[in-house]
Every structure is written in C-alpha cells, then in structure tokens.
Amino acid sequence: MAEKRTKVKKNIYFRVGLGITLFFVVLMFVGLIYTPYDPNAMNSSEKFLAPCLSHPMGTDNFGRDIFSRVLKGISMTGLVAVSTVAIGGTIGTIIGALTGFYGGIVDEIVMRINDTLNGFPSILLALVIVSILGPGKYNVILALGILFIPSFARIVRSEYINYKNRDFVKSARLMGAGSLRIIFLHIFPNILPTLLVTITIGFNNAVLAEAGLSYLGIGIQPPDASLGSMLSDAQSYLFSAPWYAVMPGMTIVLFVLGFSLLSEGICSK
Amino acid sequence: MKNFFKRLSLVCVVVMVLSAALTGCAGGKKGDEPSGNVSEPTGEAVRGGEVVVGIQQDIDSLDPHLAVAAGTDEILFNIFEGLVVPDENGNVTPAVAKDYTISEDGLTYTFILRDGIKFSDGTPVTAGDVKYSIERCAGLLDGTPLVKALSIVSHVDIVDQSTINIVLSEANLEIIYYLTAEIIPASSQESGEIIGTGPFKLESYTPQEGITLVRNEYYWQEGLPYLDKVTFKIVASAESAMMELQAGSIHIYPYLTDDQANELAANFNIASNGSSVVQALYINNAVAPYDDVRVRQALAYAIDKDAINDFIFGGRGQLIGTSMLPDYECYVDGLGYEHDTAKAKSLLAEAGYPDGFDMEITVPSNYQIHLDTAQVIVEQLKEAGINASIKSVDWSTWLDEVYKGRDFQTTVCGIAGSLTPSYLLVRYQSTAKNNFVNYYNEEFDALYKKISTSLDSKEVTEGYRTLQTMLAEDAASVYIAVPPVLIAMDKTLGGYRFYPIYVQDMKYVYWTE
Numbered sequence: 001m002a003e004k005r006t007k008v009k010k011n012i013y014f015r016v017g018l019g020i021t022l023f024f025v026v027l028m029f030v031g032l033i034y035t036p037y038d039p040n041a042m043n044s045s046e047k048f049l050a051p052c053l054s055h056p057m058g059t060d061n062f063g064r065d066i067f068s069r070v071l072k073g074i075s076m077t078g079l080v081a082v083s084t085v086a087i088g089g090t091i092g093t094i095i096g097a098l099t100g101f102y103g104g105i106v107d108e109i110v111m112r113i114n115d116t117l118n119g120f121p122s123i124l125l126a127l128v129i130v131s132i133l134g135p136g137k138y139n140v141i142l143a144l145g146i147l148f149i150p151s152f153a154r155i156v157r158s159e160y161i162n163y164k165n166r167d168f169v170k171s172a173r174l175m176g177a178g179s180l181r182i183i184f185l186h187i188f189p190n191i192l193p194t195l196l197v198t199i200t201i202g203f204n205n206a207v208l209a210e211a212g213l214s215y216l217g218i219g220i221q222p223p224d225a226s227l228g229s230m231l232s233d234a235q236s237y238l239f240s241a242p243w244y245a246v247m248p249g250m251t252i253v254l255f256v257l258g259f260s261l262l263s264e265g266i267c268s269k
Numbered sequence: 270m271k272n273f274f275k276r277l278s279l280v281c282v283v284v285m286v287l288s289a290a291l292t293g294c295a296g297g298k299k300g301d302e303p304s305g306n307v308s309e310p311t312g313e314a315v316r317g318g319e320v321v322v323g324i325q326q327d328i329d330s331l332d333p334h335l336a337v338a339a340g341t342d343e344i345l346f347n348i349f350e351g352l353v354v355p356d357e358n359g360n361v362t363p364a365v366a367k368d369y370t371i372s373e374d375g376l377t378y379t380f381i382l383r384d385g386i387k388f389s390d391g392t393p394v395t396a397g398d399v400k401y402s403i404e405r406c407a408g409l410l411d412g413t414p415l416v417k418a419l420s421i422v423s424h425v426d427i428v429d430q431s432t433i434n435i436v437l438s439e440a441n442l443e444i445i446y447y448l449t450a451e452i453i454p455a456s457s458q459e460s461g462e463i464i465g466t467g468p469f470k471l472e473s474y475t476p477q478e479g480i481t482l483v484r485n486e487y488y489w490q491e492g493l494p495y496l497d498k499v500t501f502k503i504v505a506s507a508e509s510a511m512m513e514l515q516a517g518s519i520h521i522y523p524y525l526t527d528d529q530a531n532e533l534a535a536n537f538n539i540a541s542n543g544s545s546v547v548q549a550l551y552i553n554n555a556v557a558p559y560d561d562v563r564v565r566q567a568l569a570y571a572i573d574k575d576a577i578n579d580f581i582f583g584g585r586g587q588l589i590g591t592s593m594l595p596d597y598e599c600y601v602d603g604l605g606y607e608h609d610t611a612k613a614k615s616l617l618a619e620a621g622y623p624d625g626f627d628m629e630i631t632v633p634s635n636y637q638i639h640l641d642t643a644q645v646i647v648e649q650l651k652e653a654g655i656n657a658s659i660k661s662v663d664w665s666t667w668l669d670e671v672y673k674g675r676d677f678q679t680t681v682c683g684i685a686g687s688l689t690p691s692y693l694l695v696r697y698q699s700t701a702k703n704n705f706v707n708y709y710n711e712e713f714d715a716l717y718k719k720i721s722t723s724l725d726s727k728e729v730t731e732g733y734r735t736l737q738t739m740l741a742e743d744a745a746s747v748y749i750a751v752p753p754v755l756i757a758m759d760k761t762l763g764g765y766r767f768y769p770i771y772v773q774d775m776k777y778v779y780w781t782e
Binding site: 040041042044047061062134135136217218221222223232235236237239240 | 506507508511512526528529531532576579580634637640641643644645647648651658659660661662
C-alpha cells in the first residue's frame with residue numbers, strides 16, 4: 001500500500017513536470033513567432049509601468065514590455081539549452097560509448113582529460129571559453145556544449161561498462177554482430193532511460209548556466225532579451241520596480257522546476 | 270539526493286514568492302528628486318576616519334605621467350600635485366610653487382617654490398625635482414614627451430634653490446594648464462618610488478581590487494586633509510555599487526545613473542553636476558563604410574539625442590553637437606544634426622547602402638550609461654535600416670582594442686575634458702597619438718597648428734570655433750551629450766567638491782560623526 005502511494009506520488013511529479021515543461025515548450029515556440037509588442041521597442045512615456053492589463057508583466061527602464069521580453073527570453077534561453085544539450089549529449093554519448101565499450105589505454109586517456117575538464121568549476125571554464133571566443137549567442141552555445149560533454153560521457157561510459165559483459169551482448173557477438181552494431185543497436189536502447197534523465201538534468205543546468213553567463217554580461221548581448229540578462233539589468237531597480245526582477249526570476253524558477261519534476265518522474269517510473 | 274533537489278526547488282519557489290511579496294511592499298515609495306548641489310550635513314567636521322569611494326575601473330598606471338585613463342587621474346589627483354593645481358572654477362592656483370610670473374613674450378615662466386614643501390616621505394622638494402619632472406613630461410630626457418602639450422618646453426633652468434625658469438620654444442596661452450604636470454622626486458628615476466606632494470600618499474595598490482591612500486603628514490596646507498585614509502575600491506558594475514552603498518561598504522559613489530539616483534535619494538545625499546565628459550558614438554573614420562562622410566552623417570541623423578537624454582539621463586544631460594563642453598566660452602551651440610530618419614536613409618542610399626549595413630558597437634561593460642545608451646542607439650538605427658549589434662567588453666579589453674589598438678567600428682564612451690578647450694580638440698589632429706577615431710582632415714591639422722602658437726586669445730577662440738564646426742560637418746563622430754554626474758554619498762559626509770575636470774578630490778571631505 002505504502003509502495004503504491006509513493007508510486008502515485010511520483011507519477012504526480014511526472015505529470016506536473018510534463019505539464020510545466022510542455023507549457024514552456026509551447027511558450028518557446030510562441031516566443032519565436034509572436035510577441036504582443038516588439039520586445040526591443042522602447043517607449044520613453046511608458047518607463048517602469050507596473051503590471052497592468054496592457055502590460056501583464058509591466059515595463060522596464062526603457063519602456064519595453066517585459067512580457068514580450070520574457071517570451072523572447074524563454075525562446076532564447078530554450079534555444080541555447082536545447083543546442084547545448086544536443087552538442088554535449090551527442091559528443092558525450094559517442095565518447096562514453098566508445099571508451100566504455102572498448103576500454104584500454106584510449107579509455108584511460110580520454111577519461112583523464114574528462115577528469116581535468118571536470119576539475120574546473122564549470123562556470124569558470126565557460127568564462128574562459130567565452131572570453132577567448134568573444135561574447136554572443138553562438139559562442140555561449142559552443143562553450144556550454146563543450147562544458148556538458150564530460151557529464152554525458154561519464155554516465156554513458158559507466159552504463160556501457162555495465163552492459164558490455166551481459167549475456168545478450170555475448171550472444172549477439174556469437175551471432176557475428178560487429179562492435180558498432182552491438183554498441184548502437186544492442187546496448188544503446190538499454191541505456192535510454194538513464195540518458196533521458198541525464199538530458200533533462202543537463203537541460204536544467206544549461207538553462208541556469210545560460211542565465212548565469214548572461215547575468216555576468218558575457219552571454220546574450222543587449223538589447224536581445226534572455227532571462228539571465230533581464231535579471232541582471234533588473235538588479236538596479238529591485239526596489240523601485242520589483243516586477244522587473246521578479247518576472248524573469250519566477251520564469252527561470254518555473255522553467256527549471258518543470259524539468260526537475262520531469263526527471264524525477266522519469267527516474268521513478 | 271533526489272529528495273534534496275526536490276526540496277531545493279520547492280524552497281526556491283517559496284523564496285521567490287516571498288521576496289516578490291516583500292519587494293512589492295517596498296517598491297511603492299520613491300525618493301525625492303536629487304538636488305542641484307552638494308548639500309552639506311549639519312554636524313561639525315570631525316578629523317580622521319576612513320572613507321571608501323567606489324570607482325568603475327582599475328587604474329592603468331601609478332606613474333602620474335604615464336597614466337592615460339581619466340579614471341586614473343581622478344585618483345592620482347590626491348597623491349600628486351603640480352607647480353600649479355586646478356581649482357573648482359577651472360582656473361589654476363599655485364601648489365608646489367608659491368608664485369609664478371610670465372615674461373612678456375610669453376616664452377619664459379618663472380616659478381618660485383613654496384617654502385618648506387616636502388614630499389610625502391619627508392624629503393624637501395628641490396628645484397632639481399621640478400626640473401626632472403618637467404623635463405620628463407616634456408620629453409627632454411629621452412625624446413618622448415609624456416605630456417604632448419609640454420613638448421614645446423625647450424629647456425628648464427634652475428636659477429637658484431627655489432627658483433625655476435621654464436623656457437618655451439614657442440608661446441602658448443594654455444601651457445600654464447599643462448604645468449599642472451605632477452612633480453615627482455628626481456630620485457624616483459632609479460627607485461621607481463611613487464611619491465608626490467599631494468594630501469594623501471599611497472599605502473597599497475591591489476590590481477582589480479583597489480587602491481588605498483593614507484594622509485600625508487607633510488602636506489603643505491595646514492589642517493588638510495581631514496581624513497586619515499581613503500580607499501578607492503573597484504566596483505564591477507553599477508548594480509554591485511548600489512548594493513555596496515546600501516550595505517555601507519562604500520560611502521561615496523560618483524557615477525550613478527538617473528534611475529539609481531532616484532532610488533537612493535531617500536537614504537543618501539545625492540548631488541548632481543555637469544560632468545566634463547563628451548559622450549559620443551565614436552566612429553572609426555578609417556574603416557569602411559565609416560570612411561564615407563555620408564555614412565557618418567547618416568548615423569548622426571538617425572540618432573535621436575533627445576530620446577537618449579530622456580531614457581538615460583532623465584533629461585539632465587546637456588546635448589552637444591561637437592567635441593566641446595558647453596561651459597567653455599568657445600563652445601559653438603547648435604552644431605550637429607537634427608534627428609531625421611528620412612534624411613539618414615537618403616544619405617545611406619547615396620553612399621551605396623540603400624539597405625543599410627551591419628554595424629558593431631563596442632562598449633566597455635563597466636559603464637552602465639554607455640551600455641544603456643548603446644541599446645537605445647541600436648533601436649534608433651534599426652529605423653534607418655542599420656543593423657547594429659552591441660559587443661560589450663571589459664575595460665582593459667576596450668582600452669587595448671579600441672583606444673590603443675583602434676580595432677573597432679564604433680564605440681559608445683566618454684572622453685573626459687580638461688582645463689583647456691584644446692584638450693578635446695587636440696586629439697583630432699591626424700598625427701595625435703590619441704586620435705583613436707582616426708579622424709583625418711588636413712585643414713583641421715593646419716588650423717590647429719596655427720592657433721596653438723597664437724598669443725591672441727581672440728584668434729585662438731575663433732580658431733577653436735572653426736575647429737568644432739569642422740568636426741561637426743565631417744561628422745567625425747556622433748556627439749551625444751555631456752552626461753550629468755550623479756553622486757551618492759553617506760549623509761554624514763561633508764566637504765565634497767565638484768571640479769570642472771574629472772577628479773575626486775578627497776582633501777576637503779570630512780565625517781560629521
């Protein structure tokens with residue numbers, strides 16, 4: 001009975017998480033094609049309007065509509081996160097699969113490089129990469145993508161080590177399957193659940209990392225909106241226009257919360 | 270572990286909701302409008318104490334003759350003094366010298382040293398020290414003048430122990446303003462010691478963090494300074510400055526934006542003054558498409574300065590159309606370009622860019638007002654079909670790439686003026702080392718050369734007017750405004766003085782409790 005209750009409870013996480021995430025995915029696409037106002041259009045007569053009917057999230061120090069900017073910011077942040085996870089996930093999975101399956105000296109070397117990357121605080125590494133490449137959307141994606149490779153590689157590798165001596169792999173081999181076929185057709189489907197969880201957590205981290213970099217002023221360049229850069233701009237007006245900080249802040253929290261719940265749900269399913 | 274994250278995210282939500290509610294309550298109250306001048310606190314001046322001043326950038330050199338950034342000069346002003354020093358009205362008053370006379374032909378300046386004046390380590394200032402300092406600035410020691418205007422000094426003669434003659438190769442009305450060049454001991458050539466005769470002396474300097482000054486026991490002005498210690502602390506951004514002010518870890522912050530000033534007005538003394546900075550969209554005249562005057566003019570037409578003034582300076586900025594401060598007598602009013610998008614478009618079409626072009630604005634990210642201004646400009650240029658983007662870089666990168674390397678398209682920044690109007694014009698000579706916009710106009714060069722040796726002040730003023738007009742007509746850059754200086758300081762501090770130049774004079778500042 002108790003077990004069943006936790007199962008139901010966890011299922012709720014999954015549902016709520018999925019709901020929030022789907023909601024944000026919809027917003028992401030909406031932000032790409034439609035915003036109520038031009039997110040960069042300035043209007044000096046509408047500076048610092050509190051949330052009202054025509055501006056549901058108020059306006060900022062340039063009289064820009066915060067709701068439109070939050071929408072645009074979700075798309076921007078989402079785009080960065082998706083691309084980051086795509087880069088990190090693909091490369092990380094390939095590296096992890098090959099090193100985990102084959103082992104040996106190459107595995108040792110690659111994993112030590114991995115450890116070195118892991119040794120640096122991730123935001124510091126991102127800072128270094130961005131300051132070499134210069135700020136901007138694509139460089140941020142690249143920097144974060146590189147940053148996410150080790151975590152994927154590590155998890156995928158351990159899964160492959162776990163599976164490579166299982167009976168079904170041995171029998172596949174006896175039937176004459178090649179190594180690549182075993183890696184991608186036989187083992188890969190088995191690690192999908194783990195990978196899915198890693199992806200959702202990675203997505204979460206990517207949202208936060210983008211917000212962090214933009215907050216530091218080296219991510220998305222003004223006047224483009226991203227959730228992090230909006231938070232950073234809003235800092236000066238925390239007391240005179242609190243909604244400016246609260247709206248993008250809440251959005252980040254909800255965005256991340258949705259994915260956390262989702263990964264929690266997947267985990268326990 | 271899973272549970273930990275779960276709780277963490279829940280806690281985050283709760284905190285966010287709570288803080289929203291709390292800040293929502295505090296948000297309703299707005300401070301008073303900042304007053305026009307420094308209001309003095311009521312209490313008595315107390316001697317001693319320590320003040321922390323927030324600054325925006327690291328200093329570029331502790332050697333006063335080598336420093337190029339205005340942000341460095343504003344601090345070194347407290348450590349070093351020249352034969353004469355600038356005062357609040359833009360004149361010069363004797364400092365290391367107690368008096369001076371100028372010969373009739375304007376070629377010989379005779380300075381008499383102040384009796385008993387000492388460096389901050391207690392050694393007396395000798396005529397030799399003065400000779401060394403002036404010769405060093407004038408380039409008489411190794412051929413490279415450190416202060417370009419002083420390169421007309423032909424030689425420096427020691428008449429007796431306290432009398433020095435500075436002889437010029439050509440007369441120049443403004444040279445006295447450049448004789449504010451800092452006096453340093455001749456022995457510093459070998460020792461490299463950083464000492465001067467100013468009210469404070471250097472205690473420590475930590476790169477990226479700040480610089481600490483302590484009172485100079487040997488300062489010549491009786492009873493000054495009031496403070497025992499002044500720390501200039503580098504604050505990375507305007508936001509962190511706000512927080513540090515509110516937390517009390519800095520007491521004075523001199524570079525507020527209009528919105529910030531309004532926000533701080535309830536708890537701090539807010540004072541405003543016209544700055545001595547010419548803010549502009551500086552354009553690299555040497556790279557395409559900006560080497561075409563029509564493109565530069567189109568930019569000028571496309572930018573609406575009134576809107577910038579409204580957005581960024583709360584209407585308190587003085588709009589300008591040329592590289593000159595309105596306070597100067599020679600300032601030419603009404604230059605520049607009225608906002609006219611249609612005209613901008615037709616000029617662009619004429620220049621061969623009917624569909625506009627991509628433009629990059631490099632902005633030093635530590636200056637919030639320039640960053641904000643750039644954002645407004647991007648929007649305004651969009652209307653004229655120019656697709657501008659912002660590249661925000663940190664201060665040292667900006668100095669290297671833009672100011673020294675001249676590797677940029679456009680930049681929004683401020684050039685600080687000085688005591689002389691020529692200071693804002695001299696940099697547009699094609700050969701000037703600090704002509705970072707690569708302005709090139711032979712007529713300008715010739716006229717500047719002609720008036721720089723003139724002793725007729727009327728002719729000089731007229732010349733300056735013509736030069737300003739040239740800059741405006743060539744649209745050397747898009748001159749925007751002289752931003753207001755908005756400074757916040759602790760309510761119990763007094764004695765802060767505004768200067769027409771970019772300095773933080775801590776000599777008169779005192780606590781009242």
